[in-house]
Amino acid sequence: MDHASAFSRDNRGSQVGYNAGNIHNHYPDPGNPAEDTCAELLYLTDPEVDREDIRIEKGDRTAGTCEWILEDSDYIAWLASDSGSLWLSGSPGKGKTVLSVFVTEKLEETHDQNTCVVLYFFCRYNDEKQNTAVAVLRGLLFQLLRKRPFLGKYASPPLRKSQAQHTLSSLGILWKIFADMINDPGIDHVICVIDGLDECDFDSRKQLSKLFFSDKKSAWTNKFKLFGLSRPLQVLYFEPKRHIRMDTEKIMESRADVKKFIEFSIQNLSLIRDFGQIETEVRIQLLRKAKETFLWVGLLMQELEKKSTCLDILDALEESPTGLTALYFRFLSQIDGRRGGSCSRILRWISEIHRPLTLAELADALGYTSSRGLSATAILHSHLDACGSLIQIKPAKRENIFFRTPMLHVSLKDYLRNIESNNPSVDQFRIDERPSHLEISQRCLAYLSTSMLKTNWTCFNLDHIKSQSPFLFYAAIFWITHALKTPGAGLELYDPLSPFLSADSPLRLNWFLSYFLEVDKIAFIRHYGARRTEGPIIHKAIQHGLRETFNYLTRSDADFQYQNDLGITALHLAIESGDQAITDVILSRGGAFDRSAATWNSTLCNAAFAGRIWGVKFLFENGIDVNKMSVEGWFPLTVAVMGNHLQTIRFLLNKTTDISQADKYGRTALMAAAITGNETVIKMLIQQGSLIDMVDILKNTALHYAALERHEKGMEILHRHHADTSLKNLFKKTATDHQSTLDDVDHVESRHRHVPNRTNTTVIYLRTGIMSSANFGPVYSEVLAWARLQATLTQHRFVVLHQSEGGLQHKRVGCCQYSYTQPLLRLTKIAHETESAEITCIKFSPSEDSLGFYMYLAPSGIRRKIAAP
Known part of the structure; x- marks a missing residue:
């Protein structure tokens, strides 16, 4: 997974604060991303670059090898067919990956690229960007869009900002996008090669096998054929039409x-x-x-x-000796006894990490420091050399001057995990998965406890942060992923004296903010996230799903009655996370359920947004009114629709007396459905009598939001039910008027693609700013001036804004409901001329959400200086 999914339990209790904020201030959100920018959003890894890395890692193919495949009868028959699957299996070390590189190159050479699309993906067990079903599909989609940009029309709607995060992690949605693209009339033929399916995790292996190799699929497969290569799999979830067995037939x-x-x-x-x-x-x-x-x-x-x-x-x-197993035994036996411990640790780390580390990261992780005239990296080199032929350092094409730790061959990893205990000469090298992940997670926590996060939160991607604390990024992002792979290790992980795990820990708060800064949840941090991190470690155990830590704390007489400043207790978190077992434990240990407390309606909204149906039903059955607005101003049905969880929506729809009820900002469930674009929910709400032309505080209707998100089918449904197209919002715009604004977004994003050093985060702020300006009016020309001039983050200066065509409008940003009136130009001047200064002149209202517009103007170095309210 990617690191975000490791925090799914943590997110579910809090994200309604972030996403609901988007409902309130939806007008700054752009609609669908431009079709030709979808590839950038899908990007995890570039298969073409991965293929080049394999050439560097394994060396050039020996002339004359691999060519037998071109004359193989099964390969020839597969190539001549319109569709179907070909599977090649072989034991470790048989040259399957080099063969797959050869095949992809030959396919590109022999097929007309105008009529045939050749796709490929190389799976790698120790890189989260290459070892899951989601990663494989994103890699194929990225490559397909690079070769056929017009197919972006299928990816654009699901990748709009309100749903992008869900889409990018949803195998089902990604598969539908892929199938729709292949089925497009403009696609004649697709050939796909997937190498190393056995290196994916078990669930992904099963999912990909069924998706790609099952014959029970739609008609699009008539122009799609796939060649898979892997070790022999014990369980096949498909029957390949043709199978080449290197260990027997070849x-x-x-x-x-x-x-x-x-x-x-x-x-x-x-x-x-x-x-x-x-x-x-x-x-x-x-x-x-x-x-x-x-x-x-x-x-x-x-x-x-x-x-x-x-x-x-x-x-x-x-x-x-003969055979890989015996050869590995010999290599391990030859390691100098003085270096055995360090070599064992290095092999353990390289085997279990979730992505390849640079040498600087690994040296920092292992605690090496400059000594005896040698740098930390030089000391690491000495220990790596002691591992002999088991580890070779290769230059990493994608990391410029850096060097990357090598990936252990999967056969070596398997051998290290299965060393028999009766081999004392190599026993120290045996890798036990659980203790290894425990060791890494403990090291990550210890590293964080002495890091700069003790005093401030930061952006991990800044060059000076990478230089000063190379391991900080990995430790902060992946510690909990390793912790979740250590079942029963709650007691070993939990140290009440650790500054990271202590109650109301500033270190933990800074880590939390830094983590969400990395995943672009700026509004969530500012508006909601910071306060939600306060409280004892029992709260963190529930949010992160650390069951063993929770059990240990339960045995240690944890305080289940503790309330943070929002009145949230452990029981609130357990219910909104949908965890019945933990809820039962808390109730049995005296956790109080006071149904009169206003906080329960907030918990109900959180559970509804996250789709925790058990928690929603529990609260309803225990007297919490689903028709009552939460203290934040939300109704459960509206946020359930925004969360796009059909089962929860159906339940609440049957329990809600007025499905057209408007929240604090005038938003209805139908408006939320128009934002998400869920046609089923839109139809369901209309059939139940939802009022179509209701307006929110900005006088936007459901049709306005469907237009903003470019949900053409949603607009068609609303039109069929006689939505009023003449209604204008507070800014004198009809739903149709929004199309011109979205065209400007496309224009700016197309300019962005040619600008160096502009990060994806900046693009988000840029798009947010444009959409804000479309409604605010006075700042519109300033936004487009910055984009058109293509200034980089580091080169942009205040004077740039004076070069816009037609001049600038030096007006205040605020409209009637905004409490701050700081001129944009003053902010821009400060942000770009004093990158190390604290910004203190801007007053942000916690209840409003135009920070994104200000933020996009600032470079990353100053962006992190803006304090949350």
């Missing part, structure tokens, strides 16, 4: 390729005196012991290239 072909690889590799030994006299014997011994395994040859050649005489080479060959 032994001769594999053996011939390995022979060519050996002949090429031993050329590196030719400079050794008299090598010609033993060359034939070396070739015979390598071929005999390799067992058709490229990896075995590659590893042993690394050892032979260290020898300086023919006798040394012959001795090494004679001592070398």
Whole structure:
């Protein structure tokens, strides 16, 4: 997963504060992203770059190898067919990945790129961007959109800002987008290659197998065919039409390729005196012991290239065992005893981390510091060298001057996890998954406890942060992911003396803010998130789903009655998270359920927004009124619609007496449905009698919001039920008028693509600013001036704004309901001329949401200086 999903339990109790804020201030939100920017939103990794990295990592393909696949009868039949699946399986080290690179290159060479789209993806077990079903689909969609940009029309609606986060993590939605794209009349034929499906997690492997290889699919598969490569899988969730088995059917072909690889590799030994006299014997011994395994040859050649005489080479060959398992045992046995502990730890970390680390990150994580005239990275190099041929450092194409820790071959990882305890010489290298994740999570927490987060929150992506604290980014994002993989480790993780885990910890608050800054939830942090982090660790255990920590705290007489400044207790969090077991424990231990407390309606809204149907039903059955507005000004039905959870919506729809009830800001459930674009919910609400032409405090109707979000089908439904198209909002705009505004958004975003150093976060602020200006009016030309001139974050200066066509409108931003009137130009001047200064002249109202417009003007260095109210 990506790191966001690890916090799903934490988010569910709080996100209504963020998303509901978007309902209130929806007019700054852009509609659908421009079709040609959808690829940027989907981007996790670029398969084309990954393919180039594989070439760097594994070296160039030996001439003549892999070519047997072009003459294989199953491959030829698959290639000649209009559709269908081809599966190739082989044991570890057989050269499947190099073969997949070769196949993708040949497919691109031999097929007309105007009529056939060639897609590919390379799965990697230790990189979260390459080892899940969601990551695979996002990678394929990214590549498909890069090659056929016009298909962005299928991705644009689901990727609008109000639903982008959900879409990017939803396998079902991503699959529908993919299927719709393949089914487009403009697509003639698609060939897809997926390498290493076995390196995905178990659930993803099962999901992808069923999605891609099942014959029970729609008609679009008639122009789609897929080639999958993996190790033999114990359980297949599909019946491939054709199956190439390298371990049985293609032994001769594999053996011939390995022979060519050996002949090429031993050329590196030719400079050794008299090598010609033993060359034939070396070739015979390598071929005999390799067992058709490229990896075995590659590893042993690394050892032979260290020898300086023919006798040394012959001795090494004679001592070398047959097969990868025996070879790994030998390599581990040869590690210097003085370095055994450090090598074991390095292998453990590289095996279990969730993404490759740079050498600087790994050195910092392991606690190496400059010593004896050596830098921390140089010390790490010494320990890596002690691991011998098991680890090789390669330059990382995507990290410029940095070097990346290598990925252990999956066969080595499997061997380390299955070392038998009766091998004392290598027992210290055995990797036990649970203790390893516990070690990493404990190290992450310890690192955070001594980091700069003790005094302030920060942006992890700033260069000086990466330089000063290389491991901070990984520790902050992934500590809980590792913690969740250590079942039963609550007692070991929980340290009441830890500054991170203590009640009302400033360190934890700063970590929380920094984390959400990384995932672009600025409004959530400012408006709601900061206060929600206050409270004892029992609250965090419930929010993060740390069941063992919760159980330990329960045994330690935790205070279930504690209320934070919002009146929230552990019982509130358990119910809104939908956790019946924890709720029962809290109630049995004296947790009070006072139905008269106003906080329960807020909890009901939180549970409704997150789709926690058990929590919603529990509160309803215990007397909490679903028709009562929460203290924040929301109704459960409206936020359930905004959360897009159909089961919860249906339940509340049957319990709500007035489905047209307007919240504090005049928004109705139908308006929320128009924002999300859920056609089923729109129809359901209209059929139940929802008033179509109601207006909110900005005089926007449901039709306005459907237009803003470019929900054409939603607009059609509203039109069929006679929505009034002549109604104008507070800014004298009809629903139709919003189309011109959205065209301007597209224009600015198209300009953005050619601007260096502009981050995705900045684009969000830019889009928010444009939509704000479309309603505010006076600032519109200022926004477009900044975008049109293509100034970078670091180069932009106050004077740029004076160059806009037609000049600037030096007017205040505020309209009737906004309490602040700080001129934009003053903010811009401060933000871009004093990047290290605190911004104190701007007063933000916690109840309003135009901060995004101010924020987009500021570079990241100043953005993080703006304090939450």
